[in-house]
Amino acid sequence: MSERVKIVDVGPRDGLQNEPQVVPLETKVELVERLADAGVPAVEAGAFVSPKWVPQMADSAEVLARVRRKPGVAYPVLVPNLKGLESALAAGVEEIAVFGAASEAFSQRNINCTIAESLDRFRPVAEAALARGLRVRGYVSCVLGCPYEGEVDPARSAWVSEQLIGMGCYEVSLGDTIGVGTPGKARRLVEEVAAAVPVDRLALHFHDTYGQALANILACLETGVRVVDTSVAGLGGCPYAKGASGNVATEDVVYMLQGMGLDTGIDLDALAGTGAWISERLGRPNGSRAGRAISGRTG
Numbered sequence: 145m146s147e148r149v150k151i152v153d154v155g156p157r158d159g160l161q162n163e164p165q166v167v168p169l170e171t172k173v174e175l176v177e178r179l180a181d182a183g184v185p186a187v188e189a190g191a192f193v194s195p196k197w198v199p200q201m202a203d204s205a206e207v208l209a210r211v212r213r214k215p216g217v218a219y220p221v222l223v224p225n226l227k228g229l230e231s232a233l234a235a236g237v238e239e240i241a242v243f244g245a246a247s248e249a250f251s252q253r254n255i256n257c258t259i260a261e262s263l264d265r266f267r268p269v270a271e272a273a274l275a276r277g278l279r280v281r282g283y284v285s286c287v288l289g290c291p292y293e294g295e296v297d298p299a300r301s302a303w304v305s306e307q308l309i310g311m312g313c314y315e316v317s318l319g320d321t322i323g324v325g326t327p328g329k330a331r332r333l334v335e336e337v338a339a340a341v342p343v344d345r346l347a348l349h350f351h352d353t354y355g356q357a358l359a360n361i362l363a364c365l366e367t368g369v370r371v372v373d374t375s376v377a378g379l380g381g382c383p384y385a386k387g388a389s390g391n392v393a394t395e396d397v398v399y400m401l402q403g404m405g406l407d408t409g410i411d412l413d414a415l416a417g418t419g420a421w422i423s424e425r426l427g428r429p430n431g432s433r434a435g436r437a438i439s440g441r442t443g
Contacts, residue, residue, distance in 0.1 A: 378431025
């Protein structure tokens with residue numbers, strides 16, 4: 145059993161995309177750099193999506209152009225289509241992510257097409273990206289519940305994950321988009337998906353709406369998953385999921401993992417400082433309990 149857990153901080157993209165006020169370019173760049181400097185091995189730096197739908201990500205190309213890229217750190221971006229891929233390539237990205245759903249209703253409300261149609265859209269994107277030497281990651285949203293459908297059959301998540309791996313994704317991140325999962329359900333989901341996709345190619349992406357994210361992550365670590373998506377200071381939410389709070393806080397996950405003797409390579413004090421800084425910049429409460437405790441302890 146590996147003693148290393150890889151953290152993917154999605155704060156600069158998933159965390160900031162729904163902020164109501166415009167986040168300055170300089171703040172976005174500094175957030176990405178601070179996370180990398182704290183030892184986060186993968187920092188989701190932006191999204192090449194329509195500014196009409198996600199105005200907060202309109203300056204992703206500028207963010208990528210300005211960020212001081214640290215050797216050994218990945219800076220993936222979300223890319224929904226070939227137009228987005230062209231922009232991402234022009235910005236010099238080395239890794240992209242494509243985003244599917246396990247819920248038909250969510251897929252229709254989110255990107256106006258069926259799950260099968262969404263996968264057909266992503267295939268040429270993945271193919272073109274792989275041909276250019278990029279790494280491609282897949283996301284599956286609503287794996288444990290949908291705001292429109294309710295519970296989602298784990299078999300659907302397994303099928304979508306298998307399709308994403310089949311089109312060349314090196315890893316699939318399983319997203320509890322509205323944070324309704326509980327430990328037993330989360331573990332059963334991963335076990336079912338792992339029957340279709342090797343567990344070492346799975347990642348966890350859990351929101352903390354009901355305060356279950358840490359417990360869910362712990363339950364799923366027991367299946368052998370060793371990659372976890374998190375968001376510094378618990379930034380984020382889902383615009384299509386009413387009442388859904390942010391991603392699980394990076395600081396809280398790292399604190400738990402370190403207490404278990406699992407290595408993340410992350411400097412927790414530096415990470416907590418980053419969470420306190422971005423919360424202050426955004427004028428919002430720090431969503432990390434560990435971050436608040438550590439920041440208070442260190443002054």
